[in-house]
Amino acid sequence: MKHPYAITLDVGTSRKNLTGSWRTLRPEYVDRLPPCNNACPAGEDIQGWLSHAESGGYEAAWRALTANNPLPAIMGRVCYHPCENACNRASIDETVGINSVERFLGDLAIEKGWQFALPATESGKKVLVVGAGPAGLSAAYHLRRLGHWVTLREAGPLAGGMMRFGIPKYRLPRNIIDAEVARITAMGVALELNSKVGDIEKAMVDGPFDAAFLAVGAHIAKRAYIPAAGAAKVLDAVQLLRSMEGEAPPLLGRKVVVYGGGNTAIDVARTARRLGAQEAIIVYRRTREKMPAHDFEVEEALEEGVSMKWLSTIKNIDGGTMQIEKMALDEKGFPQPTGEFETLEADSLVLALGQDVDLSLLNNVPGIVIENGVVKVGPDMMTGRAGVFAGGDMAPSERTVTVAVGHGKKAARFIDGYLRGQPYVPAPRHGLASFDRLNSWYYEDAPATVRPMLEAARRVQSFAEVQGGLDETNALYEARRCLSCGNCFECDNCYGVCPDNAVIKLGAGNRFRIDYDYCKGCGLCAAECPCGAIEMVAEAI
Amino acid sequence: MNEMQKLKFYQKGTLTVGNRLVDEASRNVQASLDRSNSLTCGHRACQGCGEALGARYAIDAAMRASNRNLIAVNATGCLEVFTTPYPETSWQMPWMHSLFGNAAAVATGVAAAMRVTGKPATRVVAQGGDGGTTDIGFGCLSGMFERNDDVLYICYDNEGYMNTGVQRSSATPPTARTATTPPLGKETGNVFGTGKFVPKIAVAHEIPYVATASVADLHDLEAKITKAMSMHGARYIQINVPCPLGWGAASHDTIRLARLAIETGLFPIFEAEHGRITHVRKIRSQVPVVEYLKLQRRFAHLFKGGVEDPRVARMQAIADRHIAEYGLLEPVAGAA
Numbered sequence: 001m002k003h004p005y006a007i008t009l010d011v012g013t014s015r016k017n018l019t020g021s022w023r024t025l026r027p028e029y030v031d032r033l034p035p036c037n038n039a040c041p042a043g044e045d046i047q048g049w050l051s052h053a054e055s056g057g058y059e060a061a062w063r064a065l066t067a068n069n070p071l072p073a074i075m076g077r078v079c080y081h082p083c084e085n086a087c088n089r090a091s092i093d094e095t096v097g098i099n100s101v102e103r104f105l106g107d108l109a110i111e112k113g114w115q116f117a118l119p120a121t122e123s124g125k126k127v128l129v130v131g132a133g134p135a136g137l138s139a140a141y142h143l144r145r146l147g148h149w150v151t152l153r154e155a156g157p158l159a160g161g162m163m164r165f166g167i168p169k170y171r172l173p174r175n176i177i178d179a180e181v182a183r184i185t186a187m188g189v190a191l192e193l194n195s196k197v198g199d200i201e202k203a204m205v206d207g208p209f210d211a212a213f214l215a216v217g218a219h220i221a222k223r224a225y226i227p228a229a230g231a232a233k234v235l236d237a238v239q240l241l242r243s244m245e246g247e248a249p250p251l252l253g254r255k256v257v258v259y260g261g262g263n264t265a266i267d268v269a270r271t272a273r274r275l276g277a278q279e280a281i282i283v284y285r286r287t288r289e290k291m292p293a294h295d296f297e298v299e300e301a302l303e304e305g306v307s308m309k310w311l312s313t314i315k316n317i318d319g320g321t322m323q324i325e326k327m328a329l330d331e332k333g334f335p336q337p338t339g340e341f342e343t344l345e346a347d348s349l350v351l352a353l354g355q356d357v358d359l360s361l362l363n364n365v366p367g368i369v370i371e372n373g374v375v376k377v378g379p380d381m382m383t384g385r386a387g388v389f390a391g392g393d394m395a396p397s398e399r400t401v402t403v404a405v406g407h408g409k410k411a412a413r414f415i416d417g418y419l420r421g422q423p424y425v426p427a428p429r430h431g432l433a434s435f436d437r438l439n440s441w442y443y444e445d446a447p448a449t450v451r452p453m454l455e456a457a458r459r460v461q462s463f464a465e466v467q468g469g470l471d472e473t474n475a476l477y478e479a480r481r482c483l484s485c486g487n488c489f490e491c492d493n494c495y496g497v498c499p500d501n502a503v504i505k506l507g508a509g510n511r512f513r514i515d516y517d518y519c520k521g522c523g524l525c526a527a528e529c530p531c532g533a534i535e536m537v538a539e540a541i
Numbered sequence: 542m543n544e545m546q547k548l549k550f551y552q553k554g555t556l557t558v559g560n561r562l563v564d565e566a567s568r569n570v571q572a573s574l575d576r577s578n579s580l581t582c583g584h585r586a587c588q589g590c591g592e593a594l595g596a597r598y599a600i601d602a603a604m605r606a607s608n609r610n611l612i613a614v615n616a617t618g619c620l621e622v623f624t625t626p627y628p629e630t631s632w633q634m635p636w637m638h639s640l641f642g643n644a645a646a647v648a649t650g651v652a653a654a655m656r657v658t659g660k661p662a663t664r665v666v667a668q669g670g671d672g673g674t675t676d677i678g679f680g681c682l683s684g685m686f687e688r689n690d691d692v693l694y695i696c697y698d699n700e701g702y703m704n705t706g707v708q709r710s711s712a713t714p715p716t717a718r719t720a721t722t723p724p725l726g727k728e729t730g731n732v733f734g735t736g737k738f739v740p741k742i743a744v745a746h747e748i749p750y751v752a753t754a755s756v757a758d759l760h761d762l763e764a765k766i767t768k769a770m771s772m773h774g775a776r777y778i779q780i781n782v783p784c785p786l787g788w789g790a791a792s793h794d795t796i797r798l799a800r801l802a803i804e805t806g807l808f809p810i811f812e813a814e815h816g817r818i819t820h821v822r823k824i825r826s827q828v829p830v831v832e833y834l835k836l837q838r839r840f841a842h843l844f845k846g847g848v849e850d851p852r853v854a855r856m857q858a859i860a861d862r863h864i865a866e867y868g869l870l871e872p873v874a875g876a877a
Contacts, residue, residue, distance in 0.1 A: 492559025
């Protein structure tokens, strides 16, 4: 049809005018890696499970959580939550209480009796897992999920490893460990207690097993040479904490000195107070700032009346008298002796100087490399012996429950790839969703919920759990504090703020689509996206 | 759950357009799949146009409030030009245009026609820019107010005649550069002490409802349109709609600028009924006017050579006066 002068379109709607041709930048929806997920040693999709919890879908949240970590009730108590240290919400008010919501979900699962799904298909492959600590339990769980037959062999009388024989009850009640272990064995994992594996090669042949994952932990206390005379009572931390699981509590006396500056030293001192020691003194050669123990644990110990002696080493012990040498930090931050001495009276001394790994099961295994007392593993967690993988405290790493759980998961995936003959290739990671990518205007101020703590005076009277949990109302509130950094949470902002109606809403759960026929590329959707899930990309012109 | 938690129940989505945790019925019109999109795609507004956005926000809300039984009368201006270059239209509703200055009078006539033809359920809105409202159409507007005609008049205030090439209007702020207030000579840009704030004049007419709103606060805007539509008689809403072209700002900063206009105190958000102010939207986190001015090239001459012009302080004084006059700040706890 011929148009009159200055007329380009027929009578009708402006929708014929495809304004998308004006565009030089195009908005694209992206998913970025939230800092919490990035920081989690267990590789949890924290934001993913929080988003279920936000709408009250606690079982869905728990299932999403346990896709990566089978021990949420344990982790919700003992994890040092690096996720919270990374949380972007700290730049607005306070970090999201991820750990407390995790514990809420874990406890709820135990209360409701939720169980793990059984694998859909069986692979027919058999895997031996040595050590029922966090790494071994995690590996057994993930391997079973992937359809393999798992035998979990534990030297001790009960499952849990250092979670049971190292972490005191007031931080981790034992019924929690029992419940979460039972859920894993209910999947068909064969748990064999009091079964120390002395020779891994022989055990593999006897099985026979197609692969093995070793996670025997570090249970041998490091000793320091302290000249002792008289009837000095000297124990080590591993021995002490382990004996707490036995029938007769150890006798420590009224005044206990703990030597060391890690979390174990704190655990020992706090345990000593609960056993009735009037004084528990931690002697450490460096300063509080240099102490490897976590700050909040030091704080809780101080509240309970534990005292600290910084910049001090124990030179010798004679009966109930210790000679302490004062130290000074040199310019590099290392403690140096000063030649100044003092004495300290005590009924017993507990050494908490770190732990070594019993590697005897690897004697005579070809290809194994031991470095600094731990087994060398590749990026796939495999040792030098094909088919034998290792993780947890016996592999080089930070020794925490969370890291161990992460090792178990990672090893399980590589073992699965090894057994199927198709090496596992981890998915590429998204770019980080940093705070500067967010539009924080849209987040309402909402201070964190504080978990109830047992009063200090009551704490030292028993081994009752120190930190309380959240209930449903405040757990929901806490979950809703999540900013959903880097991933669309369907707030409709892009759909609303487009002056050109060029954002198409696809309905609940399906997010949005840009209508590039009309999008002029103004960038308002990207600028007003709260969580930084839209990026402006240059058009090829 | 304590009170504080109840209030901030949707920490992630209290201020966004929608929120998956809120039931459908309580969400904004703009969050719904079936919003009327009264002003649809293909219009020729610039990238990031605040007026196109404000008009869809307002008219969609009015459409919902009237059960889609609505007629719009449009003054001449950007909104008319970019939506209806003959013979096409972006309006998915009955819409008419007459002259620059008579939208209020035409709307009065349409409302009368609906009444006498027995269609009282058909509601009427008139809309125009600040030029067509505060300058050219002001006589007709004042007449519509004093007769208390049953029309909701919506003014999209972008602080100038943007359609004809960015000339000064009586809503242009002091010091702003326009084609008719160039940054030349001693007193560069628009002068202090001129212009008018029509919402106050509307309040003085003691009409049933007057409000100001902003494209930066959709919840507030939709609530005000809905409230206005629940009433009869003359009603007036002025919406702050940043203009990337006329203000010399980035197209992605439209909503940010509207937000800063509120948070500095330069554009007070309030509502009034029958001549009395009944509600004021408080500033959430106060910002100095510099942050608002620096994003716009129409104020660039105030920061020439890295030196801040003393008139910036006078702009701040205007914001401070608004804050005091309307009580825009939450009282500080413990202060007298």
